[in-house]
Amino acid sequence: MPKLLFRRLGDALVCHSGNAKESCRFTTSPTRLKSETPVIQMKGEDPFVLLFSQKLEDFDLHSPTPSETTMYSNERPLSPKMINQQDMEIPLYSSQYLPNDQYIALGDIDMGRQYALDDMLHSALGFGEGITPSFNHNANTPSTENQLTLLDDLVLEDIMTEMSFKNKPVHEWNQYDVIEWVHWWAAEKKVETIAVNIPAFTTLCGKDLTKMRPYDFLQLDSQYGERIYESLQFYIHYHHVEWHDNIMPLGSFGQNQHQVPSLTGQGSEPWQHILNHDVPGKSPYSGTDSDPESTSSATSCLSEKQASSVQFIPSINSVHKPVSLVTKKIGSGKRGRPPKKDAKSRNRQGKGHGKLWEFIRDLLLNPVYNPSYIRWERREEGIFKFVQSDKVAKLWGERKQNTSMTYEKLSRAMRYYYKSQVLLPVFGRRLVYKFGPNATGWRPQIQY
DNA sequence: GCGAACTTTCCTGATT
DNA sequence: TAATCAGGAAAGTTCG
Numbered sequence: 001m002p003k004l005l006f007r008r009l010g011d012a013l014v015c016h017s018g019n020a021k022e023s024c025r026f027t028t029s030p031t032r033l034k035s036e037t038p039v040i041q042m043k044g045e046d047p048f049v050l051l052f053s054q055k056l057e058d059f060d061l062h063s064p065t066p067s068e069t070t071m072y073s074n075e076r077p078l079s080p081k082m083i084n085q086q087d088m089e090i091p092l093y094s095s096q097y098l099p100n101d102q103y104i105a106l107g108d109i110d111m112g113r114q115y116a117l118d119d120m121l122h123s124a125l126g127f128g129e130g131i132t133p134s135f136n137h138n139a140n141t142p143s144t145e146n147q148l149t150l151l152d153d154l155v156l157e158d159i160m161t162e163m164s165f166k167n168k169p170v171h172e173w174n175q176y177d178v179i180e181w182v183h184w185w186a187a188e189k190k191v192e193t194i195a196v197n198i199p200a201f202t203t204l205c206g207k208d209l210t211k212m213r214p215y216d217f218l219q220l221d222s223q224y225g226e227r228i229y230e231s232l233q234f235y236i237h238y239h240h241v242e243w244h245d246n247i248m249p250l251g252s253f254g255q256n257q258h259q260v261p262s263l264t265g266q267g268s269e270p271w272q273h274i275l276n277h278d279v280p281g282k283s284p285y286s287g288t289d290s291d292p293e294s295t296s297s298a299t300s301c302l303s304e305k306q307a308s309s310v311q312f313i314p315s316i317n318s319v320h321k322p323v324s325l326v327t328k329k330i331g332s333g334k335r336g337r338p339p340k341k342d343a344k345s346r347n348r349q350g351k352g353h354g355k356l357w358e359f360i361r362d363l364l365l366n367p368v369y370n371p372s373y374i375r376w377e378r379r380e381e382g383i384f385k386f387v388q389s390d391k392v393a394k395l396w397g398e399r400k401q402n403t404s405m406t407y408e409k410l411s412r413a414m415r416y417y418y419k420s421q422v423l424l425p426v427f428g429r430r431l432v433y434k435f436g437p438n439a440t441g442w443r444p445q446i447q448y
Numbered sequence: 449g450c451g452a453a454c455t456t457t458c459c460t461g462a463t464t
Numbered sequence: 465t466a467a468t469c470a471g472g473a474a475a476g477t478t479c480g
Contacts, residue, residue: 355454389468402456408468413455415470430464430468 165206170236173206179368185231196228197221198368210236356413357422359396360384361435361442369395382435382442389431 165177165184173181182201200220209232217225217232363369364376364384373392377383386392389407397405414433417423421436435442 400455405456409456409458411469412457412471416454418470425470 170206170232171210173209175203175205178204178206178209181232181235182228183372185228196224354399356396356410357417357435357439358441359399360392360414361439363392363395364442377432382439383426384433384435385429386431
């Protein structure tokens with residue numbers, strides 16, 4: 001019996017049929033996913049049909065074969081309006097996740113979301129009873145009840161086996177394993193990813209984590225550091241006890257705090273330079289610290305090249321600092337930007353200090369922000385989408401030391417790139433942009 | 449000091 | 465109704 005598996009990509013839940021040529025994707029908001037769980041069943045093998053409990057109008061549904069496949073909900077046919085021709089060619093979800101026609105592999109899961117995939121799938125399981133879906137393919141393909149595939153063997157644990165950090169001891173984790181684990185932790189604990197200071201972990205490897213004390217975790221994330229520390233100790237003890245023979249004895253949170261390094265940078269452990277940067281008013285990626293030793297001599301797992309790729313990415317936690325919003329003038333009659341009272345309060349703008357499109361590009365290349373903040377729609381074509389547009393705007397504003405930055409303003413700047421063909425518009429798609437011929441550095445590097 | 453380039457801010461109107 | 469998009473207008477900032 002073929003299996004129907006899902007892959008979550010940011011806000012998108014990707015559903016594959018039993019044929020690699022067929023795929024169907026729908027996107028919806030996290031809120032809707034959580035509060036109004038879409039109900040999904042598969043009917044038939046090739047093609048297939050997806051059945052939703054909610055109105056189809058609520059979803060942005062794309063099919064690769066709209067002309068050949070007729071999809072029906074239990075109430076109404078799929079509106080042609082909802083078929084987006086631009087999304088018909090999506091190699092992104094093809095062979096890598098489809099080993100053969102019968103069994104479909106589950107791709108990497110974005111664990112950065114609040115909602116739990118297993119909750120969603122369990123809800124889907126319960127929906128099938130009492131529902132008589134209609135299905136029509138080419139007007140002559142009968143509905144085949146016996147081909148209905150339930151999702152009973154999809155559990156979160158299976159999904160987790162896809163994550164690389166699980167296959168190695170903590171002290172061998174690289175920076176990406178650390179990031180992945182923190183994402184996994186956030187999903188496990190139902191903690192919003194954006195509330196966790198994940199950027200503070202991006203320069204750490206597993207070896208650093210195993211040597212860090214509770215207080216160190218608090219310095220990385222004042223809100224969740226304690227819980228992350230405890231979870232890590234639990235993880236090491238109960239999941240990787242066979243690996244961690246070189247790891248220091250573990251203490252419960254609250255102990256050993258007298259042993260922690262000082263924040264003033266006098267310690268000698270390799271992660272301390274990172275902690276020293278993560279103090280209020282200082283971004284760990286700002287690169288403005290005047291002490292060259294603190295950034296170059298530490299034995300962080302990051303190479304210089306890797307470090308440079310994230311050096312200007314600001315702390316997410318700091319985004320949550322109080323923002324003084326500019327109130328909109330109503331009917332002032334005066335157009336244009338008003339004179340700035342505090343002209344020196346802003347970071348340098350204009351040329352030479354990182355352009356907006358480069359900032360966006362680097363977010364896309366950073367697993368900390370892709371896909372939770374921004375994600376590729378079709379990477380090979382340079383098409384991307386803002387997942388949390390307001391958060392990206394805050395990041396951009398933080399970079400420019402402009403706390404009043406909004407997505408509206410950011411998007412205006414994005415649209416100015418149309419003229420120079422750094423970006424190209426993607427008509428009909430909200431929050432979607434495309435890199436133009438004058439944008440560089442976004443294409444995946446081919447390894448020879 | 450000037451102008452170009454880039455960005456920000458505000459706005460109107462349209463669309464989703 | 466709110467969010468987003470499109471684009472005009474003008475001002476702020478930096479740099480050559």
